[in-house]
Amino acid sequence: MSLQRDVDALRAIPLFAKVEPARLKLLAFTSEHLDFEPGEVLCRQGEPGDAAYILLEGTADVLVDTPRGRVKVATLGKNDIVGEIAILCDVPRTATVVAATRLHTLKIAKDGFFNLVNQFPQVAVEIMHELAARLHHTTQRLTDVSLRLAELEARRA
Amino acid sequence: MEPSIFAFIRKYSWKQQLLILGLTFLSFPPLYYSLELPKIIINRALGDPDGPWILFGWELERTSYLFALCGLFLILVLIGGGLKYVLNVYAGIVAERMLRRLRYQLYEHVLRFPLPHFRKVSQGELVQMINAETEALGGFVGDAFAVPAFQGGTLLTILTFMFMQDPILGLAAIAFYPLQIWLIPRLQRQVNELAKRRVRQVRRNAERISETCSTIREIHAHGTARWELARFSEQLGTVFWIRFEIYKKKFLIKFLNNFLAQLGPFFFFSIGGWLVIHGDITLGALVAVVGAHKDLSAPWKELLTYYQTLYDVRIKYEQTVSQFAPPGLQPAELLTGEATRVPSFSGTSLRVAGVSLLDEGREPILDGIELRFDLPCRVALIGPAGGGREELSLLLAGLLVPDSGRVLIDDLVLHELPEPVRARKIAYIGSQPTLIAGTIEDNLLYGLKQRPLRGAEPEGADKKRHARDRREAAASGNSPDPLDAEWVDWEAAGIRDPAERLPAMLAALAVARLGDDVYGFGLRGPLPSDRPELAERVLEARRAMRARLAADERLARLVEPFDPDRYNTNATVAENLLFGMPVGHVFDLERLASHPYVRKVLEETGLVGELQRVGYRLAETMVELFADLPADHEYYRQFAFIAPEDLPEFKAILGRATIDRLDRLPAADRDRLLDLPFKLIVARHRLGLVDEALQARILEARRRFREGLPASLLGAVAFFDPDHVNPAASVQENILFGKIAYGQAHAATRVAALLGEVIDAQGLRDVVIEVGLRAECGIGGARLTLAQRQKLAIAREVLRRPELVILHEPTAALDAADQPLVREALLHAFRDRSIVWSLQDQEWASRFDRVVVLERGRVVAEGTFAQISMPAREPAEAPG
Structure with missing residues (x-):
C-alpha cells in the first residue's frame, strides 16, 4: 500500500520522526503526490512558501541567487525535505529548488499541516521538541563561533 | 389606484358582477320548489290516501305520483346544484381576474416607486403584501355581490317559505337574529383585529427571513446564529399568542352560533308540535320547516361572515393601496411610453438648471447645481465621496427626480421623458450593479428589451394557447405584450445583420475584459444541442x-x-463502471450501486462481494484516520468517504463482522459498504484497494453494463x-x-x-464563448464574482452603444490590474459618444474635456483639467 510508503517517508524526516504513526498516516492521506519533470521548479527564492516537499524519488538542485549569479549550493535526494520552514512560519523561500531528474514528491501543504497541528496539539509538542533540539544545537554552535570570534579579535588587538 | 375596494370592483367588474347576480336570481325558484316539494310529498302522496293525485294537470296513480314528485325533486336539486356550480366557477374566475389585476397593478406601482423610496420599504413586506395579503381581497371580489345576493336571497327564500307555512314558526326561526346581529360582529371584530396583528407580525417574520438571507455572511462571521434564532423564536412566539387568542374567540363565536341555531329546532318542536297537535298546521309543513331551518343556518352564517369580511377587506385594501402610493410615484405613462421623439444628442446640449436634491431629513445633497455642456463631450465629475457625485450621476441618467430644477437635453426635461425612450439614449453604469437571474447572454441583452418588436408567431396548438393567454391578460388588465415575442432590439445597438450579433457581443465582453471568464464558463458548459x-x-x-x-x-x-478498454486511474470507480455521463437523475454517480440495474450487473460479474470487501477496508481506513477528528473538521469535506455523522455507524458495522465473514452482516450493512468504493480514485487516494485484477473486473462490468442496458435506460447515460x-x-x-x-x-x-x-x-474560441454566454448567472448574479458582475454590467452598456453614458466609479470592484485597462477600453468604446464619468482618481480626469469638482453638494470648480488644477486650488482638498 503506497500510503504506508508515504508514512515511512514522513517518518524518515527528523521533523516528523517523533509524531505518532496514526497522525502521520492522516497527514500522508491528506497530502498529494506531485511529479516534476527535470528543470521544473519546486519553489522559487523570495516567493512565499505554501508547502513542503518530501522527495520520494529522483534528485533536485538547490540554487541560491547571489550578486554573482545563481549558484548551486546542494543536491537533494531521496527522503530529503524541501521547504520545511515554510510550513512552520511565513518566510520567503531562501533558495530555488529545481528538479534535476524526474522527481517524485509528496507535497505537504501548509494549510493541511496546520489543520493537523490544530487538531492534535501533541503533534505540535513533538515538533517543538525537535525544533528546540535544533535550536539548542544552533545556539551551541553560535556560542562556539562567538568564542572563536572573540579569540580571533583578541589576538588581532 | 381606486380609493376603495368597491370602487375597484365597480370599475373593473361591474358587468361580470351583473352576470353573477343574474345567475344568482335564477337559482332561487328551483330552491324554493325544492323546499316546497317535500311538503307535497308528505301531505299529498303519503298523507292523503284518497287522491286525486294531479301533477301539471295530469291525473296519476298514487305510486307514480310519488315517484314523479321524487323525480321532480331530484331534477330541481340537480338544476339548483348545476347553477351553483356554474356560479361558483364563474365567481372564481372573476375573483382570480381581479386578483391578477390587483397584483399586476401593485407590481406596476413598485416599478413606479421613486428610487429613494426603496430605502424605506422592506422587500419582505412588499412580497408578502403582493403575494399573500391580496389573496383575501381577490377572494372577496368574486363574492362581493354574489354572496349577499345568493345567501341573502337563499335566506329570504327559506324564510318566505317558512312564513308561508306559519308566521309563528317563521318568527321562531329568526327570534335570535337580532341578538346575533348585535353580538357576533362585536366578537368577530376583535378576532379580525387580532388577525390583522397576526398579518403584521407575519410580515415582520418575512422581513426577518429576507434579512437573514441577505446578511447571512455577517451572521456566520459574527457567530450570532444563536441571537438570530432567539429573535426569530421570539417572533414566532408572538404569532403563537395572537393565534391562541384568536382561537379562543373564534371558537366562542362558533359555539354561540351553533347554540343559537340549535334553539330553532327547540322552538319548532315545542311551538310547532303544539300547533300540529291542535291541527293548526300539517305535519308535512312542520317537517318541511324543520328541513328548511337546517338549510337556514348555512346562509345566515355566510352572511354574518360576509359582513365581517367586508369590514376587514375594506380596511385591508385601503392599507395596501396606501402603501403602494408613496409621494413621488412616477406617472404610469413614463414607464412604458414611447410617444416622445428625441433628436440625436449630437449638436445639442446637456444642461443642469438650478438642480437641488434633498435627503430624507430635507437637508440638501445637491444645492443649486448649474452646468452646461455641448454634446458630444467628455465630462469628469470629481470630488470627495459623499459630495454629491453619485446623486448627480443618477440625476443625469434620469434615475433620480430633482426636488427643484431640471436636467435638460436640448429642450427636453429628462425626468419627463418616457423611460424606454430615455434608456435607449442614455446608459448608466453604477458601482454596484445587479444582474437578473438568467444566462450571461440574457444579461448582456437586457438593455435592448424596451419593447416587443415583432409579435410572436406560434403555430398549431401553441397558437390557440397563445390567443387564449392574450385574451385572458386583457380581461385582467395585464400587460398586452407577449413574452415570447422578439424583444431584443438589435438595431438600437446599431446591428442590422444577424451575423454581426455574436461579434458585437464578443467585442462588448472584450471591452469589459470578461471574454476570458466567459470562455472559462464555455469550457465547463455543455455542447449546444441545437448546433449539430x-x-x-x-x-x-x-x-x-x-x-x-x-x-x-x-x-x-x-x-x-x-479508453473503452482501459481502466482510468484518474477517474472514480463509478465513472469507470458507467464510462459515460449520467443524463437526468436515473443514475447518480454518488449512489450508483443503489440502482437496480447497476446492482444486477455487479452481481452478474461477481463484483458485489469484492466491492463490499473494498468498502470494508475503506471504512476501516476512514475510521482509523478520522476517528479523532471533530465532525466539522475541514478534512471531512476534502478527503473523507464517509460523512462525520455516519462514522459511528460504520464503526459499528466493522465491529459486527470480520472481512472474511461479511455474509454475517445484515443486507443493509452490506449495501452501505458497497456504496463506499465508488468514489475511489486510484491515482489520488493511493490506498491500493483497487488493484489491477479488480480493475479488469470493473472493465468487464463496464462492458456488460453497456451491452445489456435495457432500452428504457438508454437515454439515462451518454457513453x-x-x-x-x-x-x-x-x-x-x-x-x-x-x-x-x-x-x-x-x-x-x-x-x-x-x-x-x-x-x-x-477556430473554436468563439464557439466556446458562445457556450459560455449560455451560462447561468444565478439569482442576482450570485454565481459570478463581484468583479464579473461589474464587468457584465459594463459589457451590457457597451453593447447598447447609447449616445450618452453616465458612469459612477464603474471599475471600483475590478482587480487593480484590470481597472486602468477597462477604463481606457471604455473611453475608446464610447469615443464618439458623450460620457459623464464620476471618478475618484483625480489624475485620470485629465483624459476628459471638462472637469467638474463637487463638494458638499455644490460645484466648487469647473473647467478643463488644466484650469481646475491651477495652483490656486489647495491640492489637499483633492481626493486621493
Whole structure:
C-alpha cells in the first residue's frame, strides 16, 4: 500500500520522526503526490512558501541567487525535505529548488499541516521538541563561533 | 389606484358582477320548489290516501305520483346544484381576474416607486403584501355581490317559505337574529383585529427571513446564529399568542352560533308540535320547516361572515393601496411610453438648471447645481465621496427626480421623458450593479428589451394557447405584450445583420475584459444541442489534442484519456463502471450501486462481494484516520468517504463482522459498504484497494453494463465514445476526452494552456464563448464574482452603444490590474459618444474635456483639467 510508503517517508524526516504513526498516516492521506519533470521548479527564492516537499524519488538542485549569479549550493535526494520552514512560519523561500531528474514528491501543504497541528496539539509538542533540539544545537554552535570570534579579535588587538 | 375596494370592483367588474347576480336570481325558484316539494310529498302522496293525485294537470296513480314528485325533486336539486356550480366557477374566475389585476397593478406601482423610496420599504413586506395579503381581497371580489345576493336571497327564500307555512314558526326561526346581529360582529371584530396583528407580525417574520438571507455572511462571521434564532423564536412566539387568542374567540363565536341555531329546532318542536297537535298546521309543513331551518343556518352564517369580511377587506385594501402610493410615484405613462421623439444628442446640449436634491431629513445633497455642456463631450465629475457625485450621476441618467430644477437635453426635461425612450439614449453604469437571474447572454441583452418588436408567431396548438393567454391578460388588465415575442432590439445597438450579433457581443465582453471568464464558463458548459455541425469540429479538436499529447511524453503524462478498454486511474470507480455521463437523475454517480440495474450487473460479474470487501477496508481506513477528528473538521469535506455523522455507524458495522465473514452482516450493512468504493480514485487516494485484477473486473462490468442496458435506460447515460461527441459532457471534457492526471506538477494550468492552443488552432474560441454566454448567472448574479458582475454590467452598456453614458466609479470592484485597462477600453468604446464619468482618481480626469469638482453638494470648480488644477486650488482638498 503506497500510503504506508508515504508514512515511512514522513517518518524518515527528523521533523516528523517523533509524531505518532496514526497522525502521520492522516497527514500522508491528506497530502498529494506531485511529479516534476527535470528543470521544473519546486519553489522559487523570495516567493512565499505554501508547502513542503518530501522527495520520494529522483534528485533536485538547490540554487541560491547571489550578486554573482545563481549558484548551486546542494543536491537533494531521496527522503530529503524541501521547504520545511515554510510550513512552520511565513518566510520567503531562501533558495530555488529545481528538479534535476524526474522527481517524485509528496507535497505537504501548509494549510493541511496546520489543520493537523490544530487538531492534535501533541503533534505540535513533538515538533517543538525537535525544533528546540535544533535550536539548542544552533545556539551551541553560535556560542562556539562567538568564542572563536572573540579569540580571533583578541589576538588581532 | 381606486380609493376603495368597491370602487375597484365597480370599475373593473361591474358587468361580470351583473352576470353573477343574474345567475344568482335564477337559482332561487328551483330552491324554493325544492323546499316546497317535500311538503307535497308528505301531505299529498303519503298523507292523503284518497287522491286525486294531479301533477301539471295530469291525473296519476298514487305510486307514480310519488315517484314523479321524487323525480321532480331530484331534477330541481340537480338544476339548483348545476347553477351553483356554474356560479361558483364563474365567481372564481372573476375573483382570480381581479386578483391578477390587483397584483399586476401593485407590481406596476413598485416599478413606479421613486428610487429613494426603496430605502424605506422592506422587500419582505412588499412580497408578502403582493403575494399573500391580496389573496383575501381577490377572494372577496368574486363574492362581493354574489354572496349577499345568493345567501341573502337563499335566506329570504327559506324564510318566505317558512312564513308561508306559519308566521309563528317563521318568527321562531329568526327570534335570535337580532341578538346575533348585535353580538357576533362585536366578537368577530376583535378576532379580525387580532388577525390583522397576526398579518403584521407575519410580515415582520418575512422581513426577518429576507434579512437573514441577505446578511447571512455577517451572521456566520459574527457567530450570532444563536441571537438570530432567539429573535426569530421570539417572533414566532408572538404569532403563537395572537393565534391562541384568536382561537379562543373564534371558537366562542362558533359555539354561540351553533347554540343559537340549535334553539330553532327547540322552538319548532315545542311551538310547532303544539300547533300540529291542535291541527293548526300539517305535519308535512312542520317537517318541511324543520328541513328548511337546517338549510337556514348555512346562509345566515355566510352572511354574518360576509359582513365581517367586508369590514376587514375594506380596511385591508385601503392599507395596501396606501402603501403602494408613496409621494413621488412616477406617472404610469413614463414607464412604458414611447410617444416622445428625441433628436440625436449630437449638436445639442446637456444642461443642469438650478438642480437641488434633498435627503430624507430635507437637508440638501445637491444645492443649486448649474452646468452646461455641448454634446458630444467628455465630462469628469470629481470630488470627495459623499459630495454629491453619485446623486448627480443618477440625476443625469434620469434615475433620480430633482426636488427643484431640471436636467435638460436640448429642450427636453429628462425626468419627463418616457423611460424606454430615455434608456435607449442614455446608459448608466453604477458601482454596484445587479444582474437578473438568467444566462450571461440574457444579461448582456437586457438593455435592448424596451419593447416587443415583432409579435410572436406560434403555430398549431401553441397558437390557440397563445390567443387564449392574450385574451385572458386583457380581461385582467395585464400587460398586452407577449413574452415570447422578439424583444431584443438589435438595431438600437446599431446591428442590422444577424451575423454581426455574436461579434458585437464578443467585442462588448472584450471591452469589459470578461471574454476570458466567459470562455472559462464555455469550457465547463455543455455542447449546444441545437448546433449539430459543431460535433465534427469538436471531434477534430479532440483528435488534435490527442496528437499534441501523443507527440510529447511530458504532456502525455498530464492527461489520462478515456479508453473503452482501459481502466482510468484518474477517474472514480463509478465513472469507470458507467464510462459515460449520467443524463437526468436515473443514475447518480454518488449512489450508483443503489440502482437496480447497476446492482444486477455487479452481481452478474461477481463484483458485489469484492466491492463490499473494498468498502470494508475503506471504512476501516476512514475510521482509523478520522476517528479523532471533530465532525466539522475541514478534512471531512476534502478527503473523507464517509460523512462525520455516519462514522459511528460504520464503526459499528466493522465491529459486527470480520472481512472474511461479511455474509454475517445484515443486507443493509452490506449495501452501505458497497456504496463506499465508488468514489475511489486510484491515482489520488493511493490506498491500493483497487488493484489491477479488480480493475479488469470493473472493465468487464463496464462492458456488460453497456451491452445489456435495457432500452428504457438508454437515454439515462451518454457513453464516452472516442468517435462521437458526448452531449452530456462539457466542451472541455469533450475535447480533452480524459481526466487531468493527479500528481503532475501544474497539470491543470498546463492542460488549460494546451487546450487553449488547440481551441484557437481549430477556430473554436468563439464557439466556446458562445457556450459560455449560455451560462447561468444565478439569482442576482450570485454565481459570478463581484468583479464579473461589474464587468457584465459594463459589457451590457457597451453593447447598447447609447449616445450618452453616465458612469459612477464603474471599475471600483475590478482587480487593480484590470481597472486602468477597462477604463481606457471604455473611453475608446464610447469615443464618439458623450460620457459623464464620476471618478475618484483625480489624475485620470485629465483624459476628459471638462472637469467638474463637487463638494458638499455644490460645484466648487469647473473647467478643463488644466484650469481646475491651477495652483490656486489647495491640492489637499483633492481626493486621493
